Amino acid sequence: MLEIYKFTSMTTSCEVQLYCNDKTISNNCIKDIMLECKRLEQKYNYYDKDSYLNKLNNRTTNILDSETKSLLSSAKQYYKKTNTIFDITICTIKDDSTLSDYIGCDKFNIKKNKLYFSNEFTKIDLGGFVKEYSVNQAIKIIKKYKIKSALVNFGGDIFAHGTKPNNEKFEIAITNPINKQESLFTISISNQALTTSALYEREDHILSKNRLNKNILSATVVSNCCIKSGVYSTSYIVSDKIKTNEDVYLINKNQEVIKV
Numbered sequence: 001m002l003e004i005y006k007f008t009s010m011t012t013s014c015e016v017q018l019y020c021n022d023k024t025i026s027n028n029c030i031k032d033i034m035l036e037c038k039r040l041e042q043k044y045n046y047y048d049k050d051s052y053l054n055k056l057n058n059r060t061t062n063i064l065d066s067e068t069k070s071l072l073s074s075a076k077q078y079y080k081k082t083n084t085i086f087d088i089t090i091c092t093i094k095d096d097s098t099l100s101d102y103i104g105c106d107k108f109n110i111k112k113n114k115l116y117f118s119n120e121f122t123k124i125d126l127g128g129f130v131k132e133y134s135v136n137q138a139i140k141i142i143k144k145y146k147i148k149s150a151l152v153n154f155g156g157d158i159f160a161h162g163t164k165p166n167n168e169k170f171e172i173a174i175t176n177p178i179n180k181q182e183s184l185f186t187i188s189i190s191n192q193a194l195t196t197s198a199l200y201e202r203e204d205h206i207l208s209k210n211r212l213n214k215n216i217l218s219a220t221v222v223s224n225c226c227i228k229s230g231v232y233s234t235s236y237i238v239s240d241k242i243k244t245n246e247d248v249y250l251i252n253k254n255q256e257v258i259k260v
Contacts, residue, residue, distance in 0.1 A: 002018070012131060012155035017151040017152075019150065019164065025145055029141060046091060046125045052068070053125075069110060071129065072110060073110060076105045083242065086235050087105060088105065089102075089108070089125075092123050131155065135159050136227065147161075148162045156196055157195050158226075159193045160190055169190040170188065170189055171187075172189060173185075178217065187222060192222050193229040195226065197230075197234045197236070216250050218250070219249070221236070229246070236260075248260035
């Protein structure tokens with residue numbers, strides 16, 4: 001039996017499809033997923049002065065819990081792997097463009113369980129990074145409830161858990177970036193994450209609009225992790241010269257689909 005749940009989290013429309021024959025189990029599962037999303041939203045809200053992230057940015061604490069240490073360490077690694085394109089410190093210039101010298105994940109370091117900034121200006125915004133992390137967390141909860149077939153879609157950050165009850169993979173339609181009302185092609189996935197970044201969406205963590213590759217209008221990446229797919233789909237909008245072993249599909253301005 002398919003149960004579909006819709007809710008809003010992190011200013012994003014979220015949908016979870018659970019194939020489960022026990023509605024009590026599926027209802028309890030979605031409650032835990034929503035609670036986890038709410039927890040992450042409150043903890044890492046860039047605009048909430050009382051959030052844990054804001055306390056780190058305002059230097060009122062530099063103590064990192066294990067979850068945040070892992071996320072920041074991962075972000076620093078992706079910063080290097082994408083040749084500095086993926087950058088969680090871009091928010092430093094949101095309110096003051098003169099602070100461009102203070103952006104870059106090399107402007108903060110992690111030593112043991114503490115965060116150290118190299119200056120007083122650099123800030124961190126985990127934004128879409130946490131949304132993709134929340135998809136991974138949702139899948140962990142689904143597995144805990146022993147649900148074997150599910151599709152999680154948080155604003156286009158998608159993970160297909162298992163296959164449909166008929167053993168078919170989940171078909172994901174990829175939107176035409178020029179005409180959002182139609183799709184150009186579909187991708188079949190199972191136990192995989194898929195994210196699409198396009199110029200009609202927010203470019204989270206892209207350094208600046210003038211660095212965008214104007215020839216590439218949409219980038220879709222399939223991998224085993226929603227964070228990984230999100231990082232690379234975002235980065236490919238800037239440059240198609242990035243190296244990754246994941247499946248990458250680019251749509252150019254002529255609406256041609258290029259498999260990298």
